[in-house]
Amino acid sequence: xxxxxxxxxxxxxxxxxxxxxxxxxxxxxxxxxxxxxxxxxxxxxxxxxxxxxxxxxxxxxxxxxxxxxxxxxxxxxxxxxxxxxxxxxxxxxxxxxxxxxxxxxxxxxxxxxxxxxxxxxxxxxxxxxxxxxxxxxxxxxxxxxxxxxxxxxxxxxxxxxxxxxxxxxxxxxxxxxxxxxxxxxxxxxxxxxxxxxxxxxxxxxxxxxxxxxxxxxxxxxxxxxxxxxxxxxxxxxxxxxxxxxxxxxxxxxxxxxxxxxxxxxxxxxxxxxxxxxxxxxxxxx
Numbered sequence: 331x332x333x334x335x336x337x338x339x340x341x342x343x344x345x346x347x348x349x350x351x352x353x354x355x356x357x358x359x360x361x362x363x364x365x366x367x368x369x370x371x372x373x374x375x376x377x378x379x380x381x382x383x384x385x386x387x388x389x390x391x392x393x394x395x396x397x398x399x400x401x402x403x404x405x406x407x408x409x410x411x412x413x414x415x416x417x418x419x420x421x422x423x424x425x426x427x428x429x430x431x432x433x434x435x436x437x438x439x440x441x442x443x444x445x446x447x448x449x450x451x452x453x454x455x456x457x458x459x460x461x462x463x464x465x466x467x468x469x470x471x472x473x474x475x476x477x478x479x480x481x482x483x484x485x486x487x488x489x490x491x492x493x494x495x496x497x498x499x500x501x502x503x504x505x506x507x508x509x510x511x512x513x514x515x516x517x518x519x520x521x522x523x524x525x526x527x528x529x530x531x532x533x534x535x536x537x538x539x540x541x542x543x544x545x546x547x548x549x550x551x552x553x554x555x556x557x558x559x560x561x562x563x564x565x566x567x568x569x570x571x572x573x574x575x576x577x578x579x580x581x582x583x584x585x586x587x588x589x590x591x592x593x594x595x596x597x598x599x600x601x602x603x604x605x606x607x608x609x610x611x612x613x614x615x
Contacts, residue, residue, distance in 0.1 A: 344478045344528045347589070348430050356590050360568070363436065364412045366474045366502065367561040367606060377563040387502070388416040390557075391471060394500045394610050397422060401468035404492065406457035406485075407475025411437035411450060418449035425467070427455040460488045467493050471500040477524075477532040486547035493613045499549065502557075505535040506604040516603050519596040526589040540609050549611035558606045569598035 347353060357363050361380065368383025369390050377383065391413070397403065399421035405414045408426035410433055417424050428434055437452045455461055457472075458481055470489045479485045489499055509517050524533040544552050572594035579588045597604065 347528045363410045365409045368564045369560050370563045372559045377567040395469045397469045403469040404467045406472045411440050413473050414450050418446045424450045426452045458485045462492045465494045469498045473502050476503050477529040479531045482531045490547045496615045497613045501609040504532050508536045512603040516600040523593045526586050544611050552611040555608040556605050561606045568594035
């Protein structure tokens with residue numbers, strides 16, 4: 331595909347990605363440690379206040395789950411429990427899991443500070459190997475964390491196993507065009523970012539693949555909603571903020587150390603070849 335291929339280099343783990351100073355400081359500086367895009371009205375340009383947009387995306391996720399008060403849900407890749415906290419405040423009981431020790435510590439502190447310890451539990455766990463019994467949850471969701479799955483089919487199998495009959499799944503993630511439908515420069519950009527940010531599932535998720543994987547896992551009523559226009563103000567803001575650092579990163583070949591800055595510019599530059607999507611489905615009754 332090009333003279334340098336990331337396939338020649340071992341992929342950093344998700345733990346490596348979240349341990350970088352850029353990830354730790356960047357998420358704190360721009361998103362108060364939240365790790366997802368905000369939701370805006372189509373056509374809006376100004377991205378502020380970001381906190382309001384973040385909450386609107388969490389609200390969108392809550393409505394997509396369409397669960398009743400008291401339902402038990404799994405937050406698969408909970409980060410510092412900001413999304414879990416929103417769900418708990420809407421009346422859901424949340425089991426929050428993550429792989430990153432620092433995230434788990436911060437999540438527990440946030441939950442205690444918000445007086446939500448009776449609504450949210452936190453544990454270290456890989457969502458590809460859940461330690462829960464069958465048919466435990468009424469709903470399962472991911473908020474831009476399923477892209478990190480090394481084996482998405484195994485993860486979906488685990489989600490299916492631990493959902494109750496009629497249980498719902500909501501994945502807020504990214505997919506993209508097939509390589510033959512994008513220029514070489516875009517192919518290279520996605521491959522590099524997805525490699526260094528440890529997002530193998532995003533690399534796999536070309537248009538139509540998420541639906542096929544969900545169907546294979548046994549899910550029905552699969553629906554995809556394209557939310558790309560709704561994240562554009564934040565995507566544009568990130569690209570502008572990262573543009574000058576991006577030039578130096580490329581000049582000194584520091585892409586592996588500053589993958590978030592790279593993704594901010596290159597995702598915006600090649601945005602016509604990717605989508606931000608809400609994927610919902612349910613386990614048959």
